[in-house]
C-alpha cells in the first residue's frame with residue numbers, strides 16, 4: 397500500500413498553516429463539549445470565533461498532566477463514551493496514570509501516522525515487522541501493530557521480553573524490521589551474540605524503530621553497528637496517541653512532526669513564552685484532528701528544539717531535535733544542571749564500555765556526590781594499569797561535559813540490573829526536606 401502521502405508531507409508551509417488553522421478552529425469547537433474544556437473556556441472567556449490566526453493559539457491556557465489526572469477518568473472526553481472504542485493509559489513513569497480515549501476515527505488517524513512513519517524509513521508491505529513492545533496499556537504495542545498492518549507488512553506481535561524467543565522469531569519468520577526500546581535493543585544484540593547468532597549474516601534485519609525513552613546519538617550508532625541495521629528515532633506519548641507523533645526520515649537528522657495532526661510550540665518552561673527555532677525548550681502540542689479527547693497546548697515536559705532549515709528529504713513538516721529528556725529528568729547537582737543523556741553520550745564513545753550504566757546521586761558528608769557505575773564490554777582487560785588509565789580518561793571527559801567530577805566505577809559485564817521496559821538510569825538517594 398502507498399503510504400508516501402506526498403501532497404500532505406510536502407505541502408507548502410502556507411497551505412499547511414491554513415489547513416492547521418481550519419482544524420484548530422474545529423478542534424476548539426469540539427473540545428468545548430468536554431466538561432474540562434467547557435469550564436476552562438468559560439473561566440478564560442474563550443470561544444472558537446476568537447481564533448483568527450495560528451498565533452491566536454496563545455490566547456488559550458496550557459493543559460497539563462495534572463489536568464488529566466484531576467479529570468480522571470472521563471472528564472476530558474469531548475464525545476459520549478459510547479462513541480469511544482478504546483482507552484489507553486500512560487505507563488506512569490512519573491506519577492499516577494492518565495487516561496486517553498479514542499474514537500474509531502482517532503485510531504484510524506493514529507494508524508495512518510504510524511504507517512506514514514514506517515514508509516518514510518523504507519518499510520514496505522514486503523517486510524516482516526516484529527514488535528517487541530508490551531501490548532495492552534502501553535501504546536507502543538497496539539500503536540505500532542495497527543500502523544504496520546495498515547502498511548501491509550506481515551506483523552509479528554511478539555510483545556516484550558524473552559530475548560531467546562524474540563531471536564527465534566527473528567530468524568524463523570525472517571523479520572526485517574523491529575520496533576524496540578533502545579536499552580532493550582543493545583540487550584537483545586548481546587543475547588544474540590551470546591547465542592552465537594550474528595545479526596548481520598543470520599538474520600534479515602535491516603531497519604529498526606527505536607523510541608519511548610531518551611537515547612544519545614552514540615547509542616543509536618552502537619545499536620546500528622551491533623545489529624547491522626539502520627535505526628530511526630521514534631517519538632510519541634500516550635497523551636498524543638502514542639508512537640508516530642514524530643519520526644526521523646532517512647536523513648537521520650531530526651524527527652518530522654506531523655503538523656497536519658498536531659500543532660507544535662516550544663516554550664521556555666519558566667517564562668512560558670515561545671523560544672526561537674534552534675533553542676531548546678519544552679514541547680507543547682495541540683491535537684487538531686482528535687475527536688474523543690482533543691488536547692490544547694499540552695505541556696509534554698519533554699525538552700527539544702525545532703531544527704532550523706528545510707530537510708533535504710523534501711518534507712515540509714518541521715523537525716524536532718533528539719530529545720534531551722524531560723524537565724523532571726534534570727539532575728541539579730552542586731548548582732549544575734545536567735541530563736543523564738550527557739553522561740550516556742560520553743560513555744558510549746568508549747568501546748571498552750558496555751551498554752548498561754547507572755547514575756546514583758547521594759549526600760556524602762553533607763555534600764552531593766554523583767557515582768556512575770558502568771559495565772565493561774567484552775573488550776575488558778584485567779590489566780590494572782590499563783583500567784586505571786581508562787577510568788582516568790573517561791572521568792576527564794565526563795568532567796569536561798558535566799562541569800563537575802563524578803565518581804566512576806567500572807564494573808564487570810552483567811553486574812548492573814537489567815530492566816524490563818524503559819531503563820531507569822538515575823537513582824537519586826538525596827533527601828530533600
Ligand code: ADP
Pocket residue numbers: 486487488489490534535606607608609610611629630631632633634635696698719721722
Ligand atoms: P509515561 O509518560 O508514563 O512514560 P508514555 O509511554 O506515554 O508514558 O511515555 C511517553 C514519554 O516517553 C515521552 O513524554 C518522552 O518523555 C518519552 N519518549 C518517547 N519517545 C521518545 C524518544 N524517541 N526519545 C526520547 N524520549 C522519548
Ligand code: ZN
Pocket residue numbers: 645646647652707708709710711
Ligand atoms: Zn526529512
